[in-house]
Amino acid sequence: MASTEEEFSLKEVLIHFKSCLLDDDKDVLLEHYLNGWKGLVRFMNSLGSIFSFVSKDAVSKIQIMENYLKGESGERYRSLQSMIEYELSGNLVDLTQRSGHPDSGCRTLLRLHRALRWLQLFLEKLRISSEDSKTSTLCSEAYNDSLANYHPWIIRKTASVAFLALPVRNKFFEVMNVGTPEEVVDMLGEALPYVSKVYDFTEEQYSQHNLLNLP
Numbered sequence: 001m002a003s004t005e006e007e008f009s010l011k012e013v014l015i016h017f018k019s020c021l022l023d024d025d026k027d028v029l030l031e032h033y034l035n036g037w038k039g040l041v042r043f044m045n046s047l048g049s050i051f052s053f054v055s056k057d058a059v060s061k062i063q064i065m066e067n068y069l070k071g072e073s074g075e076r077y078r079s080l081q082s083m084i085e086y087e088l089s090g091n092l093v094d095l096t097q098r099s100g101h102p103d104s105g106c107r108t109l110l111r112l113h114r115a116l117r118w119l120q121l122f123l124e125k126l127r128i129s130s131e132d133s134k135t136s137t138l139c140s141e142a143y144n145d146s147l148a149n150y151h152p153w154i155i156r157k158t159a160s161v162a163f164l165a166l167p168v169r170n171k172f173f174e175v176m177n178v179g180t181p182e183e184v185v186d187m188l189g190e191a192l193p194y195v196s197k198v199y200d201f202t203e204e205q206y207s208q209h210n211l212l213n214l215p
């Protein structure tokens, strides 16, 4: 691992998903949500360049969202609810096909949201896995049950090859930089409920506004 990654711990990354929950879990603060994603990208990069096609796409989506946050309507992008309200009321979302607003905040965040489901499933599988479980199998099962449903064949194929390069379970736990395997399992048990809350809340908002299939 490169020396710049030395102090990096997956625990600090997942903590962002706790701090992005606002007002008794009734909203999601986008700045912290994106910080969580930036940490996940760092973690993925530390696994090797084979995942760079994944991290490039994630980075470009994070960048689109950060530009909205820094832009002149930044305040409207402070939270998930305010973004949805702002973009829908201003007709800033392409609802049936990408045209005037191909990179709306709503469609961009939806892609990250779908990927968060994969992460949630994968980390939960890792948490309850046994020492001889294969990371690549857990990863591809989680992928097939979530993100794969939105990807064309060529991406599914590329992803399935990349998964084979994942380090074995104990090595993977080491890269997380959390401590012993038991400590990793405890940390995941503590942090994953927050990832689930963020996922569930976002899913509910998108569903209520009929935004789950944005092109």
Ligand code: 1PZ
Pocket (backbone or CB within 6 Å): 040, 041, 043, 044, 047, 051, 053, 054, 057, 058, 111, 112, 114, 115, 118, 119, 139, 143, 147, 155, 159, 215
């Ligand atoms: C730890 C191992 C990492 C495995 C990563 C598993 C996810 C594989 C997904 C591969 C897809 C990447 C290629 C780009 C796909 C895009 O077409 C789609 C749809 O976006 P659009 O084309 O509509 O603009 N992008 C996505 O689905 C978002 C993918 C983000 C993946 C982030 C993974 C985060 C990993 C965290 C690691 C702990």
